[in-house]
Amino acid sequence: MFLTSSAKPIDQELRESVDKIERQSPSLSVLAARSFRYRVTQAVVQVTISESRKFNILEEFLLRAGIELQPPPTEDELAAILGLDSIFIRSTTANLQGLNILTAASNYQIQITAQGREFYNIGSLPQEPKTKEIFAIFDPLTENILFDYSPLSNLKIGNIPDLTEAININNIFNFSSVSIEELQQLVKNSNLGLHIPDEGNLVTSCGVVASEILYQKISIFIIFDSIENQIKLEARRGNKIIQDASSVLNRIVGESQVLLQSLFELTDEEIRYQCEEILRHKNVEVENRIENIRKQVRENALLASQKQQSSDSETKNFESGTAVQLRGSKISQELEKILDSANSQILIYSPWISRKVVNNEFIKRLQKLAEKGVWIIIGHGISKSEEAEERPIPPQVEEQLRAIRTREGLPAVQIFWLGGSHAKEVIVDQKVHLLGSNNLLSYRADWRLWDESVYKVTLPEQVKEAYEFYAKRFQAKAKQLWSQAIQNRDTTLATEAICLCGSLSLEESALKIIQQYSWLELYPIWLHMVSQGLRSKQISPSSAYFPVALSLLSQISSDAAYIESVREAWKKVIGRIAYLSQDTALKLVNDSWAEFTYLSITQQSIRSPAQFISKYIMARQ
Structure with a gap:
């Protein structure tokens, strides 16, 4: 039986947090959430600090x-x-x-x-050593030692389960076993300002004055990610995720499923069934959309019969926002026609992708679309894991798709395995929607296949519903890419994330991440991404993030390794903005003229923003 939220093992005090997790990330489902207590060791320690001062x-x-x-x-x-x-x-x-x-x-x-x-x-003199009492806390769940000026309180937690009864963790720690080198690093990491070698402050010794055992509280969530098709445990205090504790718990679960049974009274079979039901439910959402469209088609047909509409009037009615059914060879013909009509975005989901459809002709069609400013987003996969796919995408086909570039040289096709769905859908410019039984990227329908059908939909509400369903999945993928890129400072992954953001109209979000992590090497890549949106007129020249992007120029050195890319990118971006609105372009350049001059974005022969605009304004492409 598929458990409703109220039937799941979720503590009442955590229901609001559960709702927030599932609301913010539609791909995540919380299977269980409970609060636990566990013991930590706290010690009063006396540290000796050798300080120094500058020579007079x-x-x-x-x-x-x-x-x-x-x-x-x-x-x-x-x-x-x-x-x-x-x-x-x-x-x-x-x-x-x-x-x-x-x-x-x-x-x-x-x-x-x-x-x-x-x-x-080193330019400093040693001073008389000082002693100071601080508190050392050993948390067995995070396996960390923290130092602080203030002690932890022994919380009145109440009658909640003891985590240590289910997990074998050592909550007793001998602080005297820590070497002086380890001690210095731990104190430094605690940001107490006691051990700062560059300033001449050194912790030279540590002695335990007293110690005690305290109870702390932690909440543990079992979360199923339908995109990754995996279960993870997440430890939290309030709304804050405790990453180290989460890693320890997931490691223990990886070694044995007993932990989930003892903590949440959920068997492995129950968890597996819940995950399968969640995936099935998400596929039901797709089927419900198809059924609603079938209903609309029947209503349109009845209305057409009653009014004895001609084929011309049917076409007119469709274009104003209805749905029609396609069969046989009309499916491929309509797919090509709709793809060619794209101005800014094509979103495709197909369980399988084959050379039979994604051939050289199809690749050339997508390349032509990319050059006029269209982003292409493709999701694929039907199995619960990518490794389990019986018909994976041919490597040569994936390589050809990834080789399609914008005029600025960025990947124009964002292709990802999402899995767990047999939907076959295409959405163009968030205006036209194709869906049905025909595998649009793996089988070319012809006139003999009357058992295959596809619906062509321009009903605004249905198109919007379908787009938002897939946009959320791709947004989750973008978030995952950013997380991996930031963790490893991986420019290739970051570029992929920026392009996916561009294809989903999330330019501002990408810029905020570049700002937040001071990753200015990505700045010209972001500008190239914006050029694609300006080319298709998907991006407004008056977008609020352009002044923000220009303000980052003050943080860039004229000898930065990527400065030439910045110069060329801004010339193109301003040129495209000027084509759409010369007044807007003039104001942007005028407000940043000092930076344009200092960084040589403009040439010495160009003496004013107006001259710059007239030189780099681009004709419509």
Whole structure:
């Protein structure tokens, strides 16, 4: 039986969080969510910190004299050179000797020690060590040690399950076993400002004063991702995801399914059944759309019969927003016609893709569309995992599709395995929708196949519903690509994410990510992506993100490795904006003229924004 939300093992206090997760990411379904308590070790520790300070002018002069002058001068000689009373020199040398920076010489010469040379090279002096009490917390679930100035509170958690009864974790930790090197790194990572080697602050020792065991609370969610067709555990405190704890839990689950049974009273069979039902339910959504369209077709046919419409009037009625059924060879003919009519976007889902349809002629058709500003998004797959596909996309076909480029050289076709669906659908410019039983990218229908049918729909509500269904799946894929790209600082994945954002009209989201992570190497790629949208007029020249994009020029150096790409990209972008609206282009350039000049986006011979606009305005392409 497919469990409703109320029947799932979800704690009442977590239902709002569950609703939020599923609302924000339609591909995610929460199978269970419960809160647990577990024990952590907290210790009061005393750390010793060695600090240092910058040399003052006199100290630096004394050390420099001891290093560079041969033979080294005496205290009295330095006093005479500087015109100071000898008492000031002797007081300073005595202080430096006490810190083992200088050594006492019988002839009062300035003699620097080996340690003194090291400190001179880094420009600082050691100070008297200090001690400070802080709190060390060992969290066995995250396997981390954290240091803080404030202690954890022993929460009054109430009667909730103890996580340690289901998971064998060691909640006792011996802080004295931590080496000084490990200690220094842990304190540094805790951002307490105690161990900062570059500033001369070093933690040199640590001793435990007292320790205790405390209870903490954590919420664990079992989440099924229908796009990836996988289950994951997510640990949270409030709305914050605890990544380290999530990783530990997923590792344990990977080793044994017993954890899910003991924590949530769900068997492996029950979980598998729930996942299958979720996937089936998502396919039912597609079938329901088809049934609604069949109903509309029947209503149109009845209306046509009643009014005795001619074929010409039928066509007119269809174009105003109806649905018609296609069979046989008309399917392929209409597919080609609709693809060729695209102005900005083509979205396709097909369980299979074959050379029979995606042949050289089809590739040339898509390349021609890409050159006029059209993005193409393709999802494919019917199995629950990509490895389980019996008819995977031929590598040569996928390679040809990925080789289709925009005029700026970006991938114009975004193709992804999504899986778990037998839908066959094409949506063009969010205005025309083809769907039905014919495998549009794997079989070319002809006049003999009257058992195959496709509906051509221009009903705004139905087209919008279909588009939003797939757009959410591709948006989830874009989010996944960004996550992987950011984690590995992978420019190739980031480029793929930017192009997918462009194809889904998410240009602003992509720009925000570039800003957030200061990944300016992606800046010219974003500009090239925007050029494609301007070419198709999908992007408005007055879009609010253009001034934001221009503001990033102040963060770019004139000798950046990617500066030439930035220069050429802005010339094209401004040219395309100027073609659509010269006033808008003039204002954008005028507001950023200083940056255009500094970064040599404009040439020295061009003395005004108006001249720049007139030079780079592009004719309609």
